[in-house]
Amino acid sequence: MRLLLILSLITVPAVASAQPPCPDKLLDAADLNHDCSISKEGLSSVLQRRLPSALADLGLAPILPESIEGITNRVLNILGPSATRGDTVTAEDVPKLRSVKLYDRLDLTVGDLVIARGPRTLMAPSAGEKVLALFHARLSALDDQSFAKPARISYTSFDRTDQTRTGTTPLSQWRLHGALILAAPIDLAGRNLDKPLSLTPIAAYDVQIDGDNRATDAITHRFGTVGSLRGGKGISGHVFQITIDEQTDRKYEAAAWGYSWYYSPNARAVGIGRYKQLAPGFIVRWRPFFGGVFSKVHSAAGVTSLNSRPDYDNLFLKVAGDARIRERLIFAPTVVRWKQLQGSKDSHWNSDWSGRFVIAMTPDGQERVSLDAGYGRGEDSPLFRHRGRFDLGIGIKF
Numbered sequence: 597m598r599l600l601l602i603l604s605l606i607t608v609p610a611v612a613s614a615q616p617p618c619p620d621k622l623l624d625a626a627d628l629n630h631d632c633s634i635s636k637e638g639l640s641s642v643l644q645r646r647l648p649s650a651l652a653d654l655g656l657a658p659i660l661p662e663s664i665e666g667i668t669n670r671v672l673n674i675l676g677p678s679a680t681r682g683d684t685v686t687a688e689d690v691p692k693l694r695s696v697k698l699y700d701r702l703d704l705t706v707g708d709l710v711i712a713r714g715p716r717t718l719m720a721p722s723a724g725e726k727v728l729a730l731f732h733a734r735l736s737a738l739d740d741q742s743f744a745k746p747a748r749i750s751y752t753s754f755d756r757t758d759q760t761r762t763g764t765t766p767l768s769q770w771r772l773h774g775a776l777i778l779a780a781p782i783d784l785a786g787r788n789l790d791k792p793l794s795l796t797p798i799a800a801y802d803v804q805i806d807g808d809n810r811a812t813d814a815i816t817h818r819f820g821t822v823g824s825l826r827g828g829k830g831i832s833g834h835v836f837q838i839t840i841d842e843q844t845d846r847k848y849e850a851a852a853w854g855y856s857w858y859y860s861p862n863a864r865a866v867g868i869g870r871y872k873q874l875a876p877g878f879i880v881r882w883r884p885f886f887g888g889v890f891s892k893v894h895s896a897a898g899v900t901s902l903n904s905r906p907d908y909d910n911l912f913l914k915v916a917g918d919a920r921i922r923e924r925l926i927f928a929p930t931v932v933r934w935k936q937l938q939g940s941k942d943s944h945w946n947s948d949w950s951g952r953f954v955i956a957m958t959p960d961g962q963e964r965v966s967l968d969a970g971y972g973r974g975e976d977s978p979l980f981r982h983r984g985r986f987d988l989g990i991g992i993k994f
């Protein structure tokens with residue numbers, strides 16, 4: 597009898613303190629915290645175990661060589677600050693993981709990977725869908741894809757003090773400014789999704805055309821690689837890009853060869869690369885870029901920027917911001933500090949203050965089409981002449 601009493605005193609508290617089962621069976625108990633939330637490390641572990649085989653089954657392993665860290669960050673960004681505490685998904689919001697898409701243009705969700713009964717039967721993308729998944733469109737190839745502004749078709753009004761205009765340039769005209777980037781379906785660093793380094797070859801067609809004025813054309817073909825490197829606790833990662841560039845005009849008469857590069861860190865604690873919520877429905881992030889451009893002109897062919905400065909080597913420090921109100925209203929200022937390494941070796945400032953309202957987006961919150969407005973002012977590379985212009989147009993990003 598005494599033995600039974602002692603055993604009851606030992607076992608009853610243990611039963612009372614046992615953790616009740618989590619209400620949602622989406623994730624394995626081993627991946628969850630004691631309060632049924634899941635940390636970034638736990639989510640990363642789930643993806644590392646389940647994602648490679650799912651991609652292999654769909655024949656996509658070499659097509660989407662994104663690191664596990666990058667995919668995990670994407671999932672957390674889609675959930676947003678309201679569903680996370682730091683890098684932990686709250687227990688109440690764990691069920692939302694079911695519908696979060698792992699890739700922008702692939703119907704594969706977290707729920708497909710981790711539901712206890714196994715992933716649902718998925719149709720492998722067609723050859724056409726695989727090809728489209730390799731293309732991206734944004735304002736400039738010298739921006740990180742996740743942070744870049746949309747490519748823009750706009751109606752531009754110049755200040756009368758704008759020194760980039762030629763004598764025949766009207767004060768208002770149509771303008772096309774954008775880049776189409778092709779990312780090769782390979783990773784030069786290998787196919788292991790959890791490797792620390794990722795290198796993807798790219799080819800880009802960068803266009804800046806102002807109406808009928810060929811003298812201000814800047815059409816650049818870029819060939820190189822974009823990469824990411826895993827970091828530590830403070831700086832969680834690094835992104836970079838290096839390209840060889842060939843600049844010409846719409847008639848392909850001008851010719852200038854050079855190179856460009858940029859580097860940017862990821863540090864979520866201070867909002868670099870990850871949104872931080874400042875108020876309900878209001879999130880912000882920012883990203884610094886450090887880079888350089890070099891060009892040697894072989895034939896200016898009447899293009900103003902190539903005639904005025906045949907060879908140049910310029911460094912830049914750019915700070916880009918991104919503030920969102922209820923997802924669709926975005927304010928995105930950019931400030932750039934240029935430093936000439938040839939010629940006068942002067943420093944110059946350039947800024948762009950733009951905003952956009954997203955009128956079309958994917959179910960997981962990726963913008964596609966927007967109404968854009970912006971004002972640019974300062975001295976931009978390579979001319980470094982004063983500019984002042986207001987743009988109003990349509991933005992496209994994918």
